Amino acid sequence: EAGVTQFPSHSVIEKGQTVTLRCDPISGHDNLYWYRRVMGKEIKFLLHFVKESKQDESGMPNNRFLAERTGGTYSTLKVQPAELEDSGVYFCASSATSSTGELFFGEGSRLTVL
Amino acid sequence: GQNIDQPTEMTATEGAIVQINCTYQTSGFNGLFWYQQHAGEAPTFLSYNVLDGLEEKGRFSSFLSRSKGYSYLLLKELQMKDSASYLCAVFSSGGSYIPTFGRGTSLIVHP
Numbered sequence: 001e002a003g004v005t006q007f008p009s010h011s012v013i014e015k016g017q018t019v020t021l022r023c024d025p026i027s028g029h030d031n032l033y034w035y036r037r038v039m040g041k042e043i044k045f046l047l048h049f050v051k052e053s054k055q056d057e058s059g060m061p062n063n064r065f066l067a068e069r070t071g072g073t074y075s076t077l078k079v080q081p082a083e084l085e086d087s088g089v090y091f092c093a094s095s096a097t098s099s100t101g102e103l104f105f106g107e108g109s110r111l112t113v114l
Numbered sequence: 115g116q117n118i119d120q121p122t123e124m125t126a127t128e129g130a131i132v133q134i135n136c137t138y139q140t141s142g143f144n145g146l147f148w149y150q151q152h153a154g155e156a157p158t159f160l161s162y163n164v165l166d167g168l169e170e171k172g173r174f175s176s177f178l179s180r181s182k183g184y185s186y187l188l189l190k191e192l193q194m195k196d197s198a199s200y201l202c203a204v205f206s207s208g209g210s211y212i213p214t215f216g217r218g219t220s221l222i223v224h225p
Contacts, residue, residue: 004156035215042118043157043201043215056212091156102147102159103213 002026004106006092012112018080021109025074025094032075033095033103034067038088046090049075082113116140118216120202125222126192134187134219136202145205147213148176148187152198160187160200189221197223 005024013019025032034046046065047057051072060067064083069075079086089110093103117139126132138146145164149157163169163178163185175188189196199218205211 033212042217045212045214048212102162105149105156105158107154107156 004092004094004104006090006106006109008109009107010110010112012114013082014114015084016081018078019082019111021077021079021090021092021111023075023077023092023094023106025092026104029094029096029104030072031095031097032069033093034075034077035091035093036088037091037108038085043091046077079111082111084113087111087113116204116206116214118202118204118214120200120216120219122217123220123222125224126189128192128194128223128225130192131188131190132192132221134189134200134202134221136185136187136216138183138185138202138204138216140183140204140206140214142206143180143204144211146176146178146185147201147203147205148174148185149201149203149215150198151201151218157201192223194223194225197221 007022011019030051032049035043037043045059048055049069052069066078089108091108093105095103120136147162148160150160151157161176163176168177173190178185199220201218202216203213205213
């Protein structure tokens with residue numbers, strides 16, 4: 001079974017540019033989560049999809065961040081325009097159930113904004 | 115809100131036992147996870163405790179005390195490959211089920 005895959009693994013962009021990160025969850029997993037880890041800090045929750053619906057987006061830092069999950073399969077996280085403080089590792093995770101059970105994480109997309 | 119506390123860094127010797135503590139404050143507690151993360155890799159699931167007590171799984175064990183808001187991860191017969199970050203995450207049921215992570219404990223195992 002393929003795990004959670006994320007693309008790109010590393011992206012270097014300049015302030016003001018746009019970046020789109022992609023996550024392919026494990027097939028059949030309705031729940032998809034985006035997290036971000038800024039260097040030296042904890043992994044922080046961004047948002048949670050159940051199928052194509054945003055269940056909770058309370059962790060999204062501001063309106064420069066836009067997440068979508070069309071058709072309830074893969075998800076994208078767009079940052080536009082990127083700022084220096086957006087640098088970090090963006091993790092995607094999926095799970096079959098939301099109330100119990102483990103999350104399966106991707107290896108993360110490292111974003112560096114110069 | 116939620117507050118999760120764990121030591122930033124620990125060191126231990128190969129073959130020894132190490133205990134990594136995690137304390138938490140949360141409403142609507144619905145379980146506690148431990149994840150292992152090697153540098154540059156995805157966090158991987160180690161354990162999930164929802165009831166009080168000790169869960170043993172090979173060299174790794176996890177303990178939970180809900181009344182004390184306390185958990186620990188016990189690693190026995192340490193190996194060099196156990197050097198990694200260990201993340202404590204709490205599952206609360208307030209609103210949607212969102213695991214909240216602590217900062218992680220960086221464990222360094224030396225010969």
